[in-house]
Amino acid sequence: MKRLNILFILGILIITSSINAQQTPAASQSEAITIVGATAHIGNGELIENSLIIFENGILTQVLDATTTKMQYRGTIINAEGKHVYPGFIAPNTTLGLVEIASLRPTDDEDEIGEMLPHIRSLVAYNAESQIVESMRPNGVLIGEIVPRGGTISGTSSIVQFDAWNWEDAAIKKDNGLHINWPNSFKRGKWWLGEERGLKPNEKYAEDILKLSQFFNNSRAYMAGEQKQENLPFKSMETVFTNGKKVFVHVDGEREIVDAIQFKKDQNLKDMVIVGGYDAVKVADLIKAENIAVLATRPHSTPNQDDEDYDYNYKLAKLLSDKGILVGLESSGQMERASTRNLPFYAGTVAASGMDKEEALKLITLNNAKILGIDDRLGTLEKGKDATLFISEGDALDMRTNKLTKAFIQGRELSLESHQTELYHRYSEKYENQKKE
Structure with a gap:
């Protein structure tokens, strides 16, 4: 005690x-x-x-x-x-403002109990006064998509700007997308329960997908019925079916990506985004044919397989872009909140690995704005858009010269x-x- x-x-x-x-x-x-x-x-x-x-x-x-x-x-x-x-850099798929110190439960609000949680809204849990959020601005990261974690359907994300008193002031676009953590066809053995260590086939993979499909189907049936008894999770799916809300599917494996795309077809989803997409290159033609965008996993990470190129993650965004796919960069993973400030350097690594520098910049400006549905206001320096921008002494994609002297969000000059x-x-x-x- x-x-x-x-x-x-x-x-x-x-x-x-x-x-x-x-x-x-x-x-x-x-x-x-x-x-x-x-x-x-x-x-x-x-x-x-x-x-x-x-x-x-x-x-x-x-x-x-x-x-x-x-x-x-x-x-x-x-x-x-x-x-x-x-233009201010845009960080998608981040838990900034939801967790301050992971080891202190009172500061951790990224997850809720349950599997199908479309009614969970990350925005209302966003802490605009987070010290970690504040530390994004000196590197030019001024906008973020705040995403809940956990469950099969983790909830809805929202877009915020990083200079506000509270979540109401911070909000740029509320409830922009639904997030699904796609089941994995492999799972790691739970050694603490007596299972063998290492990866092994997930025998319940098909069952997990069926449960997800049934939830979508039941939600449609609920919306079409009399709704005598309120079911908040089902009701929260209405904007996915009627308004074409974006559906962000967090998925990496080749088989899983193919299955997720089939799910999109089966459920007649209008706008799906792949988040992570580690093996997306292997099915790039299918992704392109379905007009699906990809938020590529952060370049500063090691390959998953021993026989893959050491710089596979450095090149992933370019490989997908060369296939004609709309690609942005995200920063989830180990120490993701603190590491989000490195977003411009992720783009710099992609540029150093073969992509044109201005094209690499698009990965964290216009492309991310398009993927998140905010390109009418943000992502470029163009007449009529928000004055969300910064001045740097040098190349902002190079950690040696990214030294901000001025930064503005919607015309307001920020403290750096x-x-x-x-x-x-x-x-x-x-x-x-x-x-x-």
């Missing part, structure tokens, strides 16, 4: 310190801002070497080549010669300080003083 009390108090202290450390959300844009002279990476593959960018009331009003226009500057003028400007930058300044000063002694 004493140990539990200590853990509870520790959790409260950590949560409190997290709230106190969070930077105050920026005030609304009060006057026009003009950025002059930067190399503008539009996010759609285009580049403007000497750009003129103007935004007012949180909206981009001009994105031009400064050498060919006589447009008059407006409001505050930022001279960005020699620097680079990018976080608990990590505070520690950096503290210990830099410490060691500088030691050098002088």
